[in-house]
Amino acid sequence: MSLAAGQFPRLLAGMPPEGFLPLAAHEALxxxxxxxGRSRSRTEHPLILELERAGVRGYGGAGFPxxxxxxxxxxxxxxxxxxVNGAEGEPLSGKDVLLTGRMPHLVIDGVLxxxxxxxxxxxxxALDEEVRGVARVLxxxxxxxxxxxxxxxPAVSVNAVPGGYLSGQETALVSALGGGWAKPTTTPPYPFExxxxxxxxxxxxxxxxxxxxxxxxxxxxxxxxxxxxxxxGTRLITVSGAVSYPGVVEVAGGTTLxxxxxxxxxxxxxxxxxxxxxxxxxxxxxxxxxxRLDAHALRERGLRLGSGIVVLLPASACIVAEVSGxxxxxxxxxxxxxxxxxxGLQAIADALEELCGGGDRxxxxxxxxxxxxxxxxxxxxxxxxxxxxxxxxALRRFRPVFDDHARHGACDLCRAERVLPIPAFDAVPVR
Amino acid sequence: MSEKLHLDPIACTGHGLCAELLPELIWLDEWGxxxxxxxxxxxxxxxxxxRAVDACPTLALRLQRERAARRPRPAxxxxxxxxxxxx
Numbered sequence: 392m393s394l395a396a397g398q399f400p401r402l403l404a405g406m407p408p409e410g411f412l413p414l415a416a417h418e419a420l421x422x423x424x425x426x427x428g429r430s431r432s433r434t435e436h437p438l439i440l441e442l443e444r445a446g447v448r449g450y451g452g453a454g455f456p457x458x459x460x461x462x463x464x465x466x467x468x469x470x471x472x473x474x475v476n477g478a479e480g481e482p483l484s485g486k487d488v489l490l491t492g493r494m495p496h497l498v499i500d501g502v503l504x505x506x507x508x509x510x511x512x513x514x515x516x517a518l519d520e521e522v523r524g525v526a527r528v529l530x531x532x533x534x535x536x537x538x539x540x541x542x543x544x545p546a547v548s549v550n551a552v553p554g555g556y557l558s559g560q561e562t563a564l565v566s567a568l569g570g571g572w573a574k575p576t577t578t579p580p581y582p583f584e585x586x587x588x589x590x591x592x593x594x595x596x597x598x599x600x601x602x603x604x605x606x607x608x609x610x611x612x613x614x615x616x617x618x619x620x621x622x623x624g625t626r627l628i629t630v631s632g633a634v635s636y637p638g639v640v641e642v643a644g645g646t647t648l649x650x651x652x653x654x655x656x657x658x659x660x661x662x663x664x665x666x667x668x669x670x671x672x673x674x675x676x677x678x679x680x681x682x683r684l685d686a687h688a689l690r691e692r693g694l695r696l697g698s699g700i701v702v703l704l705p706a707s708a709c710i711v712a713e714v715s716g717x718x719x720x721x722x723x724x725x726x727x728x729x730x731x732x733x734x735g736l737q738a739i740a741d742a743l744e745e746l747c748g749g750g751d752r753x754x755x756x757x758x759x760x761x762x763x764x765x766x767x768x769x770x771x772x773x774x775x776x777x778x779x780x781x782x783x784x785a786l787r788r789f790r791p792v793f794d795d796h797a798r799h800g801a802c803d804l805c806r807a808e809r810v811l812p813i814p815a816f817d818a819v820p821v822r
Numbered sequence: 823m824s825e826k827l828h829l830d831p832i833a834c835t836g837h838g839l840c841a842e843l844l845p846e847l848i849w850l851d852e853w854g855x856x857x858x859x860x861x862x863x864x865x866x867x868x869x870x871x872x873r874a875v876d877a878c879p880t881l882a883l884r885l886q887r888e889r890a891a892r893r894p895r896p897a898x899x900x901x902x903x904x905x906x907x908x909x
Contacts, residue, residue, distance in 0.1 A: 769855070771832045
């Protein structure tokens with residue numbers, strides 16, 4: 392029984408309670424995978440045209456049109472390398488691990504379709520080295536695929552990359568996979584021009600490949616049967632904070648926050664705000680629950696879903712302490728390559744800590760605000776921009792709380808258990 | 823063909839010579855790293871800009887002809903035709 396156009400869920404359809412969906416069950420659900428082969432025409436790859444009609448955009452955070460990216464790689468005139476970015480450095484995100492670990496064949500489908508269209512001879516699955524189970528599942532799933540046994544099939548490897556916030560940053564990933572440091576590099580050249588070992592490289596998020604698979608198998612019209620005109624299809628959202636069932640849910644484009652919360656079992660306690668887009672994202676008021684999670688509409692309002700992250704911040708948490716902890720972590724996760732990021736993020740984190748403790752708190756609010764503007768677009772990657780967006784948005788949304796801390800120091804909630812997760816720091820940072 | 827100042831933030835270590843030589847467009851933040859204004863690089867400033875580029879000890883500052891597009895263009899687009907490099 393093949394998956395109907397309006398049927399929901401899509402990406403997570405048939406997900407077993409444990410283990411991964413076997414190939415036979417996967418094919419029963421989605422039908423055979425059509426592989427177009429490399430197109431002779433430079434500009435008319437059937438899959439790329441279909442992806443453009445479907446309106447697929449990357450699901451890793453930047454939301455770049457997938458057809459445009461594939462086209463850019465396709466026209467470089469060499470056999471490109473494909474990197475499946477499953478590194479998922481954002482601590483609030485769990486969707487890529489879930490998708491790759493439970494529905495690996497859907498991701499592999501997308502990779503095979505893209506490899507066939509682009510004429511790729513090399514595919515690399517990049518996974519966080521600290522999440523070992525997923526690599527095993529992926530190896531098992533890959534071994535089941537007859538397409539990879541054929542002559543002319545791309546060479547496939549599963550690579551572990553060091554964890555950390557920047558591990559999934561496109562140029563850092565390409566550098567690490569090419570044997571260099573896992574640090575961002577200066578662009579241009581972009582990976583699509585010169586990537587791993589100088590070869591044009593397509594780097595896309597695991598979920599993006601799963602969406603490519605859906606378009607390759609079912610077509611653009613089928614894809615558009617769910618979601619909105621400007622945000623077609625479905626996406627995975629990692630929900631955490633004050634909900635009964637934190638975790639990954641699949642929603643159609645245009646779903647409201649209220650519907651998302653109810654899909655996560657409802658609120659467990661009153662909330663003071665909603666974080667959209669993770670540690671590079673923005674804070675919304677608890678009254679914004681009718682907001683539609685339509686990636687296009689959100690972009691127009693200057694908001695972003697990032698890699699699909701929503702946190703419901705309970706009223707029992709201290710926003711200043713939460714933001715302070717994250718700012719310090721981001722400062723430590725910086726690759727420490729660019730001056731404004733090194734010094735700016737450190738200054739911001741220091742000032743935020745002073746608000747919750749001793750030190751000179753006078754004018755801290757204004758100073759943090761100014762630094763948040765000062766670091767934007769001045770790094771090789773967008774880590775400082777994301778951190779500044781996250782902090783500045785909290786300052787604006789929760790101004791009275793920050794003012795209160797500036798006058799009176801730490802509040803009673805400052806010592807409460809943190810809601811926003813911060814991975815343990817390496818004892819000896821590898822730099 | 824207009825030119826634009828481009829800073830490689832990884833290469834830059836904040837010597838600050840560029841801000842001395844081209845204060846019209848470059849100032850230093852409180853940590854000594856240059857901030858490049860969006861302002862136009864007028865013909866009068868071009869000479870000063872070249873001196874700033876030449877003076878950078880880490881070769882972080884460059885003058886680049888403005889590229890029409892830095893990111894890939896939409897499928898079927900292609901680069902604008904008929905443009906030849908002119909120096």
